[in-house]
Amino acid sequence: MNTPNQDRRSQRARQAILDAALEICREKGLGKASMEEIARRAGVGKQTIYRWWPSKAAVVQEAINEAAGDVTDFPDTGDVRADLRTQMTAVVTLLANPRFTPFTSLIGVAQDDPEAARAFLEGIVEPRVQACRERLRRAQEQGQLRTDADLDDVVELLYAPLYYRALLRNRPVAPEQVDEVLKLAFAGLAPVASQ
Amino acid sequence: MNTPNQDRRSQRARQAILDAALEICREKGLGKASMEEIARRAGVGKQTIYRWWPSKAAVVQEAINEAAGDVTDFPDTGDVRADLRTQMTAVVTLLANPRFTPFTSLIGVAQDDPEAARAFLEGIVEPRVQACRERLRRAQEQGQLRTDADLDDVVELLYAPLYYRALLRNRPVAPEQVDEVLKLAFAGLAPVASQ
Amino acid sequence: MNTPNQDRRSQRARQAILDAALEICREKGLGKASMEEIARRAGVGKQTIYRWWPSKAAVVQEAINEAAGDVTDFPDTGDVRADLRTQMTAVVTLLANPRFTPFTSLIGVAQDDPEAARAFLEGIVEPRVQACRERLRRAQEQGQLRTDADLDDVVELLYAPLYYRALLRNRPVAPEQVDEVLKLAFAGLAPVASQ
Amino acid sequence: MNTPNQDRRSQRARQAILDAALEICREKGLGKASMEEIARRAGVGKQTIYRWWPSKAAVVQEAINEAAGDVTDFPDTGDVRADLRTQMTAVVTLLANPRFTPFTSLIGVAQDDPEAARAFLEGIVEPRVQACRERLRRAQEQGQLRTDADLDDVVELLYAPLYYRALLRNRPVAPEQVDEVLKLAFAGLAPVASQ
DNA sequence: AAGTAACCGAGACGGTACGTCGTGTCTTCAC
DNA sequence: GTGAAGACACGACGTACCGTCTCGGTTACTT
Numbered sequence: 053m054n055t056p057n058q059d060r061r062s063q064r065a066r067q068a069i070l071d072a073a074l075e076i077c078r079e080k081g082l083g084k085a086s087m088e089e090i091a092r093r094a095g096v097g098k099q100t101i102y103r104w105w106p107s108k109a110a111v112v113q114e115a116i117n118e119a120a121g122d123v124t125d126f127p128d129t130g131d132v133r134a135d136l137r138t139q140m141t142a143v144v145t146l147l148a149n150p151r152f153t154p155f156t157s158l159i160g161v162a163q164d165d166p167e168a169a170r171a172f173l174e175g176i177v178e179p180r181v182q183a184c185r186e187r188l189r190r191a192q193e194q195g196q197l198r199t200d201a202d203l204d205d206v207v208e209l210l211y212a213p214l215y216y217r218a219l220l221r222n223r224p225v226a227p228e229q230v231d232e233v234l235k236l237a238f239a240g241l242a243p244v245a246s247q
Numbered sequence: 248m249n250t251p252n253q254d255r256r257s258q259r260a261r262q263a264i265l266d267a268a269l270e271i272c273r274e275k276g277l278g279k280a281s282m283e284e285i286a287r288r289a290g291v292g293k294q295t296i297y298r299w300w301p302s303k304a305a306v307v308q309e310a311i312n313e314a315a316g317d318v319t320d321f322p323d324t325g326d327v328r329a330d331l332r333t334q335m336t337a338v339v340t341l342l343a344n345p346r347f348t349p350f351t352s353l354i355g356v357a358q359d360d361p362e363a364a365r366a367f368l369e370g371i372v373e374p375r376v377q378a379c380r381e382r383l384r385r386a387q388e389q390g391q392l393r394t395d396a397d398l399d400d401v402v403e404l405l406y407a408p409l410y411y412r413a414l415l416r417n418r419p420v421a422p423e424q425v426d427e428v429l430k431l432a433f434a435g436l437a438p439v440a441s442q
Numbered sequence: 443m444n445t446p447n448q449d450r451r452s453q454r455a456r457q458a459i460l461d462a463a464l465e466i467c468r469e470k471g472l473g474k475a476s477m478e479e480i481a482r483r484a485g486v487g488k489q490t491i492y493r494w495w496p497s498k499a500a501v502v503q504e505a506i507n508e509a510a511g512d513v514t515d516f517p518d519t520g521d522v523r524a525d526l527r528t529q530m531t532a533v534v535t536l537l538a539n540p541r542f543t544p545f546t547s548l549i550g551v552a553q554d555d556p557e558a559a560r561a562f563l564e565g566i567v568e569p570r571v572q573a574c575r576e577r578l579r580r581a582q583e584q585g586q587l588r589t590d591a592d593l594d595d596v597v598e599l600l601y602a603p604l605y606y607r608a609l610l611r612n613r614p615v616a617p618e619q620v621d622e623v624l625k626l627a628f629a630g631l632a633p634v635a636s637q
Numbered sequence: 638m639n640t641p642n643q644d645r646r647s648q649r650a651r652q653a654i655l656d657a658a659l660e661i662c663r664e665k666g667l668g669k670a671s672m673e674e675i676a677r678r679a680g681v682g683k684q685t686i687y688r689w690w691p692s693k694a695a696v697v698q699e700a701i702n703e704a705a706g707d708v709t710d711f712p713d714t715g716d717v718r719a720d721l722r723t724q725m726t727a728v729v730t731l732l733a734n735p736r737f738t739p740f741t742s743l744i745g746v747a748q749d750d751p752e753a754a755r756a757f758l759e760g761i762v763e764p765r766v767q768a769c770r771e772r773l774r775r776a777q778e779q780g781q782l783r784t785d786a787d788l789d790d791v792v793e794l795l796y797a798p799l800y801y802r803a804l805l806r807n808r809p810v811a812p813e814q815v816d817e818v819l820k821l822a823f824a825g826l827a828p829v830a831s832q
Numbered sequence: 833a834a835g836t837a838a839c840c841g842a843g844a845c846g847g848t849a850c851g852t853c854g855t856g857t858c859t860t861c862a863c
Numbered sequence: 864g865t866g867a868a869g870a871c872a873c874g875a876c877g878t879a880c881c882g883t884c885t886c887g888g889t890t891a892c893t894t
Binding site: 081082083084153156157159160161162163164165169172173177178181195196197198199201202204205206208209211212213215216217219220221222223229232233236237238239240241242243244 | 276277352354367368376390397399400404407408410411412418427431432436437438
């Protein structure tokens with residue numbers, strides 16, 4: 053991620069660090085994880101972590117990103133609402149997966165660490181938003197979405213409720229939410245004429 | 248907040264602690280604040296903090312809550328959309344206020360600290376959601392809102408985008424967002440017939 | 443030794459630290475001792491050491507000084523040569539005692555650490571030299587020592603050879619050396635007339 | 638100093654290492670010097686140092702020895718006291734020379750490192766003591782020195798005070814000391830008859 | 833002239849210790 | 864018994880070096 057000679061980097065150490073980081077996060081959460089323990093558990097010198105990552109948040113973000121896979125491609129079956137359902141369900145599934153609790157923790161540390169915020173935004177959020185926005189644009193062209201809607205606003209309207217539950221913990225994160233959100237968002241809150 | 252004899256409690260100390268906590272959060276963020284420094288700056292023994300609060304998050308939440316004022320009452324002019332606009336604008340204004348950055352930080356620590364999460368939910372979120380839900384119920388009765396919409400889902404749909412921006416920092420938190428959200432949410436994303 | 447409130451100081455911790463320090467020095471030498479291990483072995487936080495001593499050398503010097511007892515008083519039987527023999531033998535015995543190996547180690551670190559050098563000189567050497575010089579002065583008055591000899595030079599002439607062996611390790615430190623030194627130093631190296 | 642093929646050894650690297658070692662010692666003392674920095678400053682890989690020397694003390698001893706020149710020959714003008722004066726003054730001059738501060742540092746590390754002690758004794762001390770002893774033997778034959786004096790004891794009596802001052806730092810190392818020591822040592826401490 | 837074996841520079845690696853900061857508990861003294 | 868003060872055991876921080884270990888690259892000997 054940073055400066056030294058990438059060629060000589062030990063892949064063994066890198067993988068052990070990412071694995072240890074995720075494991076510890078799963079056990080006690082990112083907040084109570086420590087560089088010290090990651091190093092200990094990975095059988096690695098602390099310096100080896102600091103050489104390649106600036107903070108534990110950066111380590112965990114890389115680990116999470118790797119674990120999540122390269123899912124930046126957005127489905128396109130021709131039916132935007134179905135595609136959104138697919139993709140949003142994937143997001144909910146991830147947010148609900150205990151293996152991915154560090155995901156929301158990363159958003160947590162970002163609140164007090166601008167660098168972590170930037171990294172999360174650039175590394176995680178923006179690529180996915182970009183893909184979604186692109187899909188929505190095509191939907192507009194195909195007459196499946198209002199054309200007077202700002203696409204960034206649409207993305208926020210659809211995805212924010214999913215994150216909201218994960219972050220605020222007001223209600224459990226569950227796939228049913230996707231249908232609720234899509235129903236409300238597409239139909240609108242205004243009362244129906246016949247009502 | 249806890250057990251010892253409330254009557255003999257020093258109001259001077261309590262206020263100094265809350266003030267110091269907010270001040271430090273403003274300077275360096277909740278993450279880098281420490282009990283040590285709060286005590287030092289408040290001119291108070293550490294024990295005095297630990298006696299009355301379980302963690303720095305609890306201190307800060309109390310401070311924030313006090314600073315926010317008891318605004319749990321929701322406006323009701325008869326026009327729900329206007330009332331939502333008023334209330335949501337107030338939320339955005341608070342989220343954008345540098346004095347209230349610890350607000351999102353509290354959501355941050357909640358990701359790794361179930362007790363903080365519970366306290367935030369009970370102490371901050373739920374009373375306000377409750378008031379909003381009540382207002383929306385009246386709107387349904389008055390035919391200003393679809394009756395087939397779950398009110399909790401509606402609250403999430405409207406407010407989540409505001410929190411989303413504050414927490415993800417993808418775009419600046421600004422009052423214009425309120426109008427965008429209301430427009431989209433009430434009209435719905437589906438293309439208009441004439442389009 | 444330094445600044446914080448001496449009254450509240452834990453005597454338990456102080457003694458445990460001094461004991462642990464000496465024990466470790468005996469096992470592996472001052473050079474390979476570490477603050478970390480002293481703390482660990484004393485069952486004490488590192489901070490507690492750093493609060494009261496500036497370096498491991500300072501800890502060990504205090505421990506050594508305490509172990510050596512307050513032997514700053516010089517014997518005075520009326521026979522200066524006998525008194526020197528007594529006192530110098532005590533020095534040799536100490537230098538030869540495995541319990542006191544840190545003593546020469548302290549002189550060792552002083553070579554690279556002016557503060558340690560100053561502390562050793564003031565805390566250990568000077569009080570003893572002072573006592574010796576005083577005894578020699580009385581000897582001069584009683585006609586047992588040349589009056590044209592600078593007393594500091596005399597002290598050095600007598601004691602330096604003892605330290606020399608301990609520090610250079612050229613020959614084992616042994617009490618016989620005392621008699622050799624006294625014989626040579628008092629009689630002088632010049633050939634005897636009758637020779 | 639050790640095993641690999643001496644023929645293929647890079648003289649450039651060797652000299653750069655010795656130079657860098659002395660330079661760093663002069664700047665911050667042997668204690669705060671590090672292999673890391675010697676290598677860096679010499680423009681040399683760490684391995685290249687470890688290949689030829691077992692420790693930084695060994696490097697510095699070799700550097701010092703080289704800088705001191707091969708002065709193992711003892712002057713012999715026929716007047717032993719004059720010759721001692723010459724030689725001892727040379728020692729004092731060296732001890733007082735800032736370029737040679739690592740000299741006493743080497744004695745310092747020897748206190749905790751038997752291997753360094755052995756190397757220093759064999760490589761530095763013994764050859765010089767041997768030369769001195771030889772000169773003293775001739776002096777005895779010529780009736781310039783008591784014949785009942787053990788020569789090793791004599792060497793120690795004369796030279797120890799010089800080292801004493803350098804190591805204990807009680808008084809500044811200065812050439813005048815040589816005359817004081819010779820005067821006292823040759824004349825003896827016993828009071829003169831006429832006094 | 834090609835092959836090969838060594839030393840060389842560089843620097844990543846698993847470690848240990850550094851000296852500092854913050855934690856939450858504790859004890860002491862003043863009010 | 865509350866409150867200011869702060870010492871305490873503990874654990875983590877991020878950095879500096881340790882000594883070992885590959886990596887090319889460059890000689891300088893072999894064949």
